[in-house]
Amino acid sequence: MLEVEGVNVFYGDLQVLWDISLKVDKGEKAALIGPNGAGKTTLCKTIIGALPPKTGSITFLGKRIDKLSIPEIIRLGIAIVPEGRGLFGNMTVMENLELGAYASDVRRKYNDTLEWVFSLFPLLKERKNQLAGLMSGGEQQMLAIARALMSKPKLLILDEPSLGLAPKIVLKVYEVIRKICDEGVTVLLVEQYAGHALENSDKGFVLENGRIVIEGPSEKLLKDEKVRKAYLGEE
Amino acid sequence: MDMKMPISAAAITKMHAIIMAVVIIIAAVGASASYYLTLRPGAPEYIKIGWPAPLTGTLAGFAETTPWMAQQVEDYVNNKLGGIYLSEYGKKIPIKIIIRDTKSDPDLAATIAAELITKDNVDIMLALYSPAMTNPISAQCEKYGVPCIVSQTILLSWLMGAPYEWSYAIGLAEPDFAILFFDLFDSMGDKVNKKVAMINADDPDGRGFSESIKIVAKARGYTLIDAGLVPYGAADYSSYIYNWKSSGADILTGNMLFVDFATLWRQCNELGYKPKIVAMSRALLFPSWVEAIGGELPNGLIGYTWWSPFHPYKSSITGQTASQLVEAWEAHSGKQWTPVLGLTHAVLEVAIDAVKRAGSLDKTKIRDALAETNLNTIAGPVNFKAPLTPQQQARYRPFENLMKYKDHYVVVSPVAIQWVKGSKWPWEMQVIYNWESPEIPETAKMFLLS
Amino acid sequence: MELKSRYIYIVILLAVLTSLPLWVGGFLRDALILFFLYLAAAEVWGFMAKHAGIVSLGQQIFIGVGGYTTAVLSMYFGIPMYASVIISGLLGAGLAGLLSFPLLRLRGVYFAIGTFLAAEVIRLAFSGWEFVGAGKGLIFRDAYGIPTTIIYYPALALAVISIFLVYLLYHSKLGFGLRSIGADEDVACGLGVNTFVCKATCFILASLITTLVGAVNVIHHTYLHPTSAFSISWTVNFLFVAVIGGVGTIVGPIIGSALFVAFGYLFAQYLGLSLLLEGLIVLAILIALPQGVWSAISRKLKLNLKPPL
Ligand SMILES: Nc1ncnc2c1ncn2[C@@H]1O[C@H](COP(=O)(O)OP(=O)(O)O)[C@@H](O)[C@H]1O
Ligand SMILES: [Mg+2]
Numbered sequence: 003m004l005e006v007e008g009v010n011v012f013y014g015d016l017q018v019l020w021d022i023s024l025k026v027d028k029g030e031k032a033a034l035i036g037p038n039g040a041g042k043t044t045l046c047k048t049i050i051g052a053l054p055p056k057t058g059s060i061t062f063l064g065k066r067i068d069k070l071s072i073p074e075i076i077r078l079g080i081a082i083v084p085e086g087r088g089l090f091g092n093m094t095v096m097e098n099l100e101l102g103a104y105a106s107d108v109r110r111k112y113n114d115t116l117e118w119v120f121s122l123f124p125l126l127k128e129r130k131n132q133l134a135g136l137m138s139g140g141e142q143q144m145l146a147i148a149r150a151l152m153s154k155p156k157l158l159i160l161d162e163p164s165l166g167l168a169p170k171i172v173l174k175v176y177e178v179i180r181k182i183c184d185e186g187v188t189v190l191l192v193e194q195y196a197g198h199a200l201e202n203s204d205k206g207f208v209l210e211n212g213r214i215v216i217e218g219p220s221e222k223l224l225k226d227e228k229v230r231k232a233y234l235g236e237e
Numbered sequence: 238m239d240m241k242m243p244i245s246a247a248a249i250t251k252m253h254a255i256i257m258a259v260v261i262i263i264a265a266v267g268a269s270a271s272y273y274l275t276l277r278p279g280a281p282e283y284i285k286i287g288w289p290a291p292l293t294g295t296l297a298g299f300a301e302t303t304p305w306m307a308q309q310v311e312d313y314v315n316n317k318l319g320g321i322y323l324s325e326y327g328k329k330i331p332i333k334i335i336i337r338d339t340k341s342d343p344d345l346a347a348t349i350a351a352e353l354i355t356k357d358n359v360d361i362m363l364a365l366y367s368p369a370m371t372n373p374i375s376a377q378c379e380k381y382g383v384p385c386i387v388s389q390t391i392l393l394s395w396l397m398g399a400p401y402e403w404s405y406a407i408g409l410a411e412p413d414f415a416i417l418f419f420d421l422f423d424s425m426g427d428k429v430n431k432k433v434a435m436i437n438a439d440d441p442d443g444r445g446f447s448e449s450i451k452i453v454a455k456a457r458g459y460t461l462i463d464a465g466l467v468p469y470g471a472a473d474y475s476s477y478i479y480n481w482k483s484s485g486a487d488i489l490t491g492n493m494l495f496v497d498f499a500t501l502w503r504q505c506n507e508l509g510y511k512p513k514i515v516a517m518s519r520a521l522l523f524p525s526w527v528e529a530i531g532g533e534l535p536n537g538l539i540g541y542t543w544w545s546p547f548h549p550y551k552s553s554i555t556g557q558t559a560s561q562l563v564e565a566w567e568a569h570s571g572k573q574w575t576p577v578l579g580l581t582h583a584v585l586e587v588a589i590d591a592v593k594r595a596g597s598l599d600k601t602k603i604r605d606a607l608a609e610t611n612l613n614t615i616a617g618p619v620n621f622k623a624p625l626t627p628q629q630q631a632r633y634r635p636f637e638n639l640m641k642y643k644d645h646y647v648v649v650s651p652v653a654i655q656w657v658k659g660s661k662w663p664w665e666m667q668v669i670y671n672w673e674s675p676e677i678p679e680t681a682k683m684f685l686l687s
Numbered sequence: 688m689e690l691k692s693r694y695i696y697i698v699i700l701l702a703v704l705t706s707l708p709l710w711v712g713g714f715l716r717d718a719l720i721l722f723f724l725y726l727a728a729a730e731v732w733g734f735m736a737k738h739a740g741i742v743s744l745g746q747q748i749f750i751g752v753g754g755y756t757t758a759v760l761s762m763y764f765g766i767p768m769y770a771s772v773i774i775s776g777l778l779g780a781g782l783a784g785l786l787s788f789p790l791l792r793l794r795g796v797y798f799a800i801g802t803f804l805a806a807e808v809i810r811l812a813f814s815g816w817e818f819v820g821a822g823k824g825l826i827f828r829d830a831y832g833i834p835t836t837i838i839y840y841p842a843l844a845l846a847v848i849s850i851f852l853v854y855l856l857y858h859s860k861l862g863f864g865l866r867s868i869g870a871d872e873d874v875a876c877g878l879g880v881n882t883f884v885c886k887a888t889c890f891i892l893a894s895l896i897t898t899l900v901g902a903v904n905v906i907h908h909t910y911l912h913p914t915s916a917f918s919i920s921w922t923v924n925f926l927f928v929a930v931i932g933g934v935g936t937i938v939g940p941i942i943g944s945a946l947f948v949a950f951g952y953l954f955a956q957y958l959g960l961s962l963l964l965e966g967l968i969v970l971a972i973l974i975a976l977p978q979g980v981w982s983a984i985s986r987k988l989k990l991n992l993k994p995p996l
Contacts, residue, residue, distance in 0.1 A: 052877060073879040088874035090867055101867050104860075105879025153879070292958055304958060337955050340962060343824060344915040347908035348721065352952060355835075356714035368823050373910035380831045380909055391823075398826030398910075440814070441822035 003028045003188055004049070004080075004157055009058030009068075011041075011048050018044045020212045022058070026157070026190055031183055033191045033199040033220060035233055036209030042192045043085050045209070046161050049190075050082050051075040062157070073105035081155035085162050085192075087146040091135025095126055098134050098145055102152030115154055122181060123148045140171035147178060151187075158182060159190045164198060176202050196233030200224045208233070280326040283333035284592055286585070287359030287383075289349045289374055291366055294341025298523065299366035299389065302578050305569060307334040310585045313555050321589060324596030332589065335359060343373045350377035359383065360598045361591065361607075363584045364404075366577075368394035375404040384604040386587050388580045392646055393445075396638035399645070403600075405607055405621055406646040407580060407587070409543060410639065412632045413651055415449035417541060418516045419457055421653050421670050421683075422488060428685065429488060429513050431459045434481035436474075436491040436501065438519075439466035446492035446518050462486050469494060474501045475508060482510040492518035495526035502534055513685040515539060516653070524573045527656050527664045535664050537686050541651040544579030544616050547668055547680050552615040553586045559615055573662045580649070583616035608644070617674075619647050628673060650674050655683055704843055708836040716835045718948050720907055723842035726944040727849035728900045728921075729928035730937065731893035734853045734995070736926075737935025738862070739889050740869035742795070744922050745802025748786075748809055749779045749894045751916035753901025755819055758827040758911060768829065772841070772902040779898025780891050787887035794872065803919060810917035824912035833906055841903045849896050853937055856892070857995040865889050931972055933979025937996050942980050946972075 004026040011019035018041045026032040036042050047053045049060060051072045060068040067075050081102070090098055099119065103112055120127040123144050129137065134145060143163055150158055160179065164172040176198050183189055193199035200206050200220040208216040208229060216229065223229050288307060290300040311334050314321065320329035335357055339346040346369075353359045354377065362385040364374035371390040376398055378385035387395060387406035395406055422429065433454060437443035443466055454461050462484050464477035478501075481489070489512040493501070498520035505512075521527055521540030528535070546560035557565070562582060563574040587610055592598070595606035611620040621644055625633065629648065633639040652671050659665030667681035708716050728746065735741040756775035760766045766774070790801045814822050856862040864885040867875035876882050905911055924947065929935075932943025950968060954961040976983040985992055 047877075050877060071881075072876060073881060076879040082877060084874060084877055088871060088877065090870040090874075092870060093866070097863070100863065101875075101878055101880070104864060104867070105881075149878075293962060336958055338958050338961055342915045342918065342920065343910060343912035344904075344908060344918075347910055348951075349955065351717050351908075352714065352955070355712070355717050356952070369912050369914070372824055372826055373908060373912070376826055376828075376831070376909040379828075394823040397820060397823060398828060 003030075003063060004190070005059075005061040006045075006049065007059050007061070009045075009048060009055040009060065011044055011053055011055050013044075018212050019048065019055075022209075022212075022214055024207050024214065024217070026188060028156075028188055029183075029186065030205065031179075031189045031191065031203040033193065033196075033203035033206040034209060035193050035196045035199055035206060035229075037232070038194060040209045041212040042194075042209055043161055044212075046082055046085075046159050046192060049075075049159065050080060076105040076153050076155075079154070079156035080159065081150040081153045081157075082159040083146045083150045083161060083163060086165065087142055089134045089142055089146055089149075091133065093134055094131050095134055095137075095145060096130040098149050099126070099130075099152050102149035106153035111154070115152055119148045119151050122151070122178065122185075139167055140174060143167060143171075143175055144178065147175075147182070151182070155187060157188045157190065159192065161192045162194065163191070164193065164195070172198060194233075196223070196229055200229075280323075280328065281330060281598055284321055284323075284330050284589075284598065285357060285359040285361075286332060286334045286588055287350070287353035287357065287362045288334055288336045289339045289346050289353065289362075289364070289370070290336055291341040291346075291370055292336070292338040294339075296341040296366055296370065298525075298575075299577055301572075301575070302566060302570075302581050303365075304336055305566065306578075306581045306585070307336055309565070310334070310554060310582070310589075314589065321593050322596075323592070323598065325598075334585075339370060341369070343369045346370050347373040347377050350374040351381070354378070354381045354383050360600065361386070361588050361603055363388075363588060365389040365581065365584060367391075371395055371406075372398060375401065378403050383600055384591065384607050386584045386591075386607070388584045389577060391442075392639065392648065393636060394441075396642055396646075399638055399642045401642070401645050403604055404645065405587075405610070407583060407616070407619055407649060408646055409651065410629075410633065410648045411445050412449055412636065412639075413648070414446065414518050414541060415453045416632055417651055417653055417670075417672050418450075418490060418518075419453045419459070420672060421516065421539070422459070422514065423457065424670070425514070425685075430485065432462060432484060432486040433459050433488045433490055434462045434464070434477075434484075434486035434512065435489075436464040436477060436493065437466050438491075438493045438497065439468045442519060443492045450490065459488075464491075467493075467497070469497060471497065472500070474504050478505055478508045478510045481512070482508065487513045489515045490517065493520050495520040495523075495529060499526075499530040502530055502538075506534060511687045513687055515686065521656065523575050524662060524664055524666075535656050536658065537684060538656045539669070539683075540654055540656070540666075542576045542654050542666060542668075543649040543651050544576045545652075545654070545666065545668060545677075546574065547678055548579065548615075548617065549676055549678070550613065550615050550617055552582060553612055554589060557615065562615060567661075573665075579616040583614035583619065586614045587612060587619055616649060621645065621647060623647070626673065652677055653683075655681065657681065701847070705840075708839045713835065716839055718952065720835060720839055720842045720903075721951075722944050722948045723839075723846040724900045724904055724907075725924060725928050725947060726940055727842075727845040728897050729925040729932075729940040729944060730846075730849040730853050731896045732922070732925040733929030733934045733936075733940055734856060735889055735893050736929070738857065738869050738995070739865035739886060740795075740872065741791075741886055741890060742799045743802045743890070743893075744799045744919065745804075745806040746894070746897045746925060747917050747919060747921040748802070748806045749783070749897035750901035750904065750921045751806075751809065751813065751911075751913070752779050752782060753898035754905035754911050754916050755813065755825065756898075757902040758825055758830075758905050759819060761829050762827065768833070768906065772899065772906075775902045776895050776899045779901075780895040783891045783894035784887065787883075787890055791883060791886045791890065806917055806919065810913050813913040813917065820911070822913065824910060827905055827909045827911065830906045830909045835907070838903065838907050841899075842907075845896065845899055845903060850937055852892060852896065853995060856889070861885055861888055927969055931969060931979060933981035933983075935995065936979070936981050938985075938992075939979050939981040942984075946980070 006024045009022040048055050163175050191199045203220045206220045206223045207214050290303045292300050315331040320331040322329050337349045362378050362383050364371040364387045366389050371387045375385045375387050385404040390408050392408040392410050437447040516539040546563040548559045551558045590612050591607040595602040650673050652668050654666040655669045656664045668679050669683035671677040671679050753775045756778050757771045760771035761768045793801045864880040868882050928943035928947050929940050933939030950965050954964045
C-alpha cells in the first residue's frame with residue numbers, strides 16, 4: 003500500500019533522513035520506533051507531503067505521491083495525527099472534526115463519516131460543542147485521532163500518540179487504535195518507546211540517526227536484544 | 238457545517254433591547270444635534286475665525302507663534318476695541334479664534350477644517366504653513382463655501398486646486414527666488430566669476446528650484462556645475478565638493494533641508510572649498526537652523542526672507558510696527574523671532590478687515606469683501622485686485638496658473654539676507670538686498686566669504 | 688420567530704441609518720461618515736488579525752491607492768466618479784494579490800514588517816511621481832461639489848458590506864480554514880488547508896474594502912498627500928478601533944469607531960495635548976478591559992453571543 007524507497011530528506015543543507023525504504027501492506031499495522039531526534043516526525047511529514055524528499059520515491063496505492071500537495075495526498079487516503087495532537091483549543095470539538103474533513107472530497111459523505119467517527123468515539127458526540135482546549139489529555143488525543151479519521155483515510159499515521167499520557171490512558175488509546183484497524187484502516191504507528199507499539203503491530207522499523215537500522219516482524223523485534231535494551235528500558 | 242448553535246432566549250431579548258437602545262440613542266442624538274445646530278437666534282455671540290494649525294508634528298516649527306498670536310489679537314480686539322462693529326446687527330461683536338491641532342497631517346487637516354465648519358460654524362478660515370496644510374484646508378472651504386485666507390505657502394502648489402471661489406492667498410512665488418539670487422550675483426559685477434556650484438534635494442522643492450536656476454543661469458551666461466538632485470541624509474558630499482573646487486566656482490547655491498546643508502557646508506570647509514557667495518534656499522530660513530550648522534560656519538551665509546523687523550510696516554489692528562511685534566514675541570517666549578511671525582499676524586488683519594467691511598456674517602458677503610481687500614498689513618500691502626508689476630509679469634508668464642488666477646493671490650516679495658553674529662541672539666539676519674521692495678531698508682552691506 | 692424579529696430590528700436600524708442625512712445636521716453627518724469609514728476598515732482588519740493571524744501594518748497602501756486612483760481617474764481621464772471608485776477597488780484588490788506572493792510567505796511579525804515596508808516604498812514612489820502631484824499633493828477639485836449628504840451613503844454601504852463580509856467569511860469554508868491558520872498554521876497545513884490561497888483571498892478581500900474606504904475618503908476630503916495617504920497612522924487607527932471595541936468581534940469595532948471619532952472631536956480643543964490624551968484613554972481602556980469594551984459588556988450582560996458577534 004505505502005512504499006517508501008531510497009528517500010533522502012534535508013532541512014536546507016542539513017540531511018535528516020538517509021536512504022529510507024519501508025513498506026506497509028494493506029490492512030497491516032506497522033510500527034516505526036526510534037529515539038528523540040531520529041527523524042520520525044520528519045519521515046511522517048515527508049509521507050504526507052509537507053516536506054519534499056530530495057531523492058527517492060514514495061508510492062501509495064501504486065501511485066507516486068512524492069510530488070503531490072498535502073490536500074491531494076489527503077484525498078488519496080492518507081491522514082496524520084500530528085505529534086502533540088495539534089488541536090485547535092479555541093474551537094469546539096465539532097469544529098475540530100470539521101477541519102479534519104477540510105481537504106478531502108468526502109464532504110458529500112460528511113454526515114456518514116461523522117456518524118462513523120462518533121460510533122468509534124461516543125464520548126465526542128456528547129461533547130461536540132465543548133471547546134477542545136478544555137478537555138483532558140486523553141480526550142484530546144481521541145479527538146486528534148477522530149479528526150484524522152474525518153478524511154476517511156485508508157492509511158492513518160499516528161505520530162507519538164502516547165506522548166504525555168498516563169499509562170492507563172495509553173492503554174485506552176491503543177484500544178481505539180486496534181478498533182480502527184479492525185475497521186480496515188491501515189496504521190503506521192510512530193513511537194519512542196517500543197512496548198505498546200510493537201505489541202500492537204505486525205511489523206516494525208527502528209530508525210536511528212535518520213537511518214533504518216533494524217526491521218522485521220514485531221514479535222521478532224520484541225525479542226531482539228538491542229531493541230529490548232534501547233527501547234524497552236531493559237538492562 | 239453545523240452553525241445552528243442554540244442561543245439562549247435571554248440573549249435574544251437582551252439583543253433586542255440593545256438594538257432598540259441603539260436606535261433610540263441614534264435618533265435622539267441626531268434630532269437634538271440638528272435642532273441645536275439649526276438654532277441661531279438673533280445676533281451671533283462671536284465672530285468665529287477657524288485656524289487649523291500644525292502645533293505638533295514635522296511642521297510644528299511654523300506654527301510655534303500661532304496660539305500666542307491668536308490670543309494677543311483676540312484680547313486686543315475684544316478688550317481694547319470691544320469687538321468688531323457689524324452693521325447688519327448694529328453693534329460690536331467679539332471675535333473668537335478657534336485653533337485646532339492638525340498634527341502636521343494633511344488628512345487630519347481636512348477633517349479638522351470640516352469640523353470647524355460644520356460643528357463650530359466658523360465664519361472665516363485661516364490656512365497657513367506649507368502646501369500640505371493650506372491645500373487640504375482651502376479644499377474643504379471650497380467644498381463647504383467658507384471664506385478662507387491662505388498664507389505662508391508656495392503659490393504654484395496651492396494653485397493646483399484653482400480655480401478657487403472662496404480662498405485668497407498671500408503667498409510666495411517660486412519663480413522669484415532664483416531671480417532674486419541671480420540679481421544679487423549680477424550686482425557683484427567682476428568680484429565673482431560666473432561659475433555657480435549647485436546642489437538640490439531630491440524633492441518637489443529641490444526639483445522646482447533646480448529647474449528655475451537652470452533657466453536663469455543660462456539666460457544670464459553663468460556656468461552651472463550641478464551636483465544634481467541628492468536624496469535626504471547623504472553623509473558624504475566630497476566628490477561634488479572636489480568637482481566644484483577644481484572648477485573654481487565662486488558661488489554655491491541650492492535648495493536643501495537644513496540638516497543636509499549643515500553637513501555639506503561643514504564638509505566644504507574641511508575640504509577647503511571656499512566659494513565667495515553661498516546663497517541657499519530653504520535651509521537658511523530659521524535662526525535655529527542656522528545655529529545648528531555650528532561654530533563660525535554660518536557667518537556670511539545668504540538666504541532670503543519675506544518678513545523681518547526691518548520691514549517698515551505696521552499692524553492695521555494694533556498699530557504695532559514689525560519691530561514691536563518681534564519685541565513682544567521675544568519678550569513673551571524668550572525665543573528669537575522667525576519670518577513666520579509677520580504673515581501669522583497679517584492673516585488675522587485681513588480676516589478682521591473683511592468681516593468688518595462685510596458688516597455681516599453672511600459668508601458670501603464676507604467672501605466678496607475679502608476679494609475687495611485693500612489693506613496695509615504688518616507684512617505689507619494686501620490687494621488682490623492690484624495688477625502684477627511688469628517684472629512679476631515677465632517672471633510668471635511661463636506659469637499659466639499664476640497668470641490666470643491673479644485675483645486670488647498677492648505675492649510677498651522676498652529680500653536677500655545675510656546671517657551675521659548678533660548682539661541679542663547668536664546669529665541674526667541683515668537685509669543686504671531689497672530687490673523689488675525699495676521701501677525695505679538694506680541694513681548691512683553684503684560681504685564676500687573670501 | 689425569534690430569528691425573524693431580529694431581522695426586523697436590523698431592517699429598522701438600516702432604515703434609520705439611511706434616512707439620517709435627511710434630518711441630522713452637517714457636523715453629525717461628517718462624524719458619521721468618518722465613523723462608517725473607520726468601521727468598515729477596522730472590521731476587516733480585526734478579522735484578519737484575530738481569526739486569520741494576518742497582522743498587517745500596511746493597510747495604508749490601499750487607503751492611498753484607493754484615494755489616488757479615484758482622484759486621478761476622474762480628474763485626468765474623465766471617468767465618472769462612481770466608476771473610478773469601483774475601478775480603484777479592483778486595482779487595490781489586484782495589488783493585494785500581487786503583494787501576497789512576496790509578503791504572505793512571511794509569518795507573524797515578519798509579515799507585519801513586510802507590509803509596513805511595502806507601504807513606505809509605495810509612499811516614496813508617490814512622493815516623487817510628478818503626474819500625481821508628488822510631494823505637493825493632489826487636490827481633487829471635482830469632488831468639491833459632492834455634498835456630505837451624498838458621501839454618507841457609500842460610507843454607510845461600505846460599513847454594512849464590511850460587516851456582512853466578516854460575518855459571511857467567518858462562517859464560510861474559507862473562514863474556517865483561516866481560523867485554523869490563525870490558530871496554528873503548521874497544523875492547518877498538515878490537515879490539508881491550502882494556507883497560501885486562504886490567506887491571500889482574505890488579504891485581497893480586506894484590502895478591497897480598505898481601498899474603497901480610501902476612495903470614499905478622498906471624495907470627502909478632496910485632498911491627497913503622499914505622507915498622509917500612505918501614513919501608518921491609518922492602520923494604527925484601524926488597530927485602535929478594532930482593539931478598543933474588541934478585536935475579532937463584529938460589534939467591537941462599531942463601539943470602537945464611535946469612541947474613536949468621539950475622542951477625536953472631544954480632545955481636539957486641548958491643543959497639543961490631544962494626541963497624548965487620546966493615547967492615555969486608549970491605554971486606560973486596554974488596561975482595564977484588555978479584551979475590548981464590547982467583550983466586557985457582553986460578558987457582563989451574559990449575552991453568550993456566538994462568535995464572531
Ligand atoms: N524544521 C526543522 N529545521 C531543521 N532541523 C529540524 C527541523 N525539524 C527537525 N529538525 C531536526 O531533524 C532531526 C529529526 O527531527 P524529528 O524528525 O523531529 O525527530 P523525531 O520525531 O524522531 O524526534 C533532529 O535532529 C531535529 O533537530
Ligand atoms: Mg517527533
